[in-house]
Amino acid sequence: MLKVENLSIHFEDRSEKEEVVKNVSFAVEAGDILGIVGESGSGKTMTALTIAGLLKKHAVLDGGRIWLDDTDLLTLSEKEMRRIQGNEIGMIFQEPMTALNPTMRIGKQVEEALLLHDRPWGREGRKESGAAAGKKMTKAERRQLALRALEEVELENPGELYRKYPYELSGGMRQRVMIAAAMVCRPKLLIADEPTTALDVGTQESILNLLKKLNRKYGMSILFISHNLRVVNTLCSRVLVMKDGQTVEEGDCREIFENPQSEYTRELIAAIPARTRENRYYDLLRRKKKAGEPFAGKDFGSQSCKCLL
């Protein structure tokens, strides 16, 4: 579904010409979740932004191809790429507060992609709306789809939320709003760049569960970027390990975890912190929940553990 071939990028404003992405190739199958993992500065975000057609100022593409099905994205004009952004490819970032407009109500922000593309719900949705029949989507249709998207990301009272502003929401809720906005046009591919890094462990876990659910329900492929191999292992089926702009290794997540081929991957695995206090509480709560046993006050290591209930 997505195929990146020999992608190379450098920055023209740097004194020496040093490629920040060097000859990187990988593929994401339809419905699959690929994790890109690596330390800070390894080129993960540059790779993701290039796929989304958001190459930074001064960044120069030295070569490569990016296929989304049969389309080479790097040959498209800006206007053609705009038709893909938010429509075929959705993107969510680490800090939703910077991506959301603080002065705009939540509902309007979720609707934005619908206004730009006027083509909701991708393949299946075409049959459901006025836009499907070649008519422009009405305000009421857009509102209905935005409410549905907010519901899909498991936010309560979408009607009330629709009228709220980002500052009235918690970090986890804002990230869910970002996912709703990215999903409203039913993209084939969701690029998630460190979407859980700024969140506490409990919220992190619930967002990862949500991404997995959406991936299963809609067969939407996900490119998940993280510096945390543990998080990648929880969510992804395949992983690409990057260092200094290059691919270190790529393969089945579990296999790489169990049998890393490179010293660098071994170091990343060794750097995963031993089970934290909070993790142990999660395990206990999960076990009790599965067994249908009652919870006691002391089972909660912290407030964030309560999100599991």
Ligand SMILES: Nc1ncnc2c1ncn2[C@@H]1O[C@H](COP(=O)(O)OP(=O)(O)OP(=O)(O)O)[C@@H](O)[C@H]1O
């Ligand atoms: N605007 C820019 N100008 C010059 N160099 C840049 C710019 N943006 C990024 N870089 C460089 O490109 C390289 C790759 O950066 P990138 O953001 O892709 O790394 P990353 O793996 O996503 O790191 P992080 O996990 O910290 O986000 C880094 O060496 C970075 O310093």
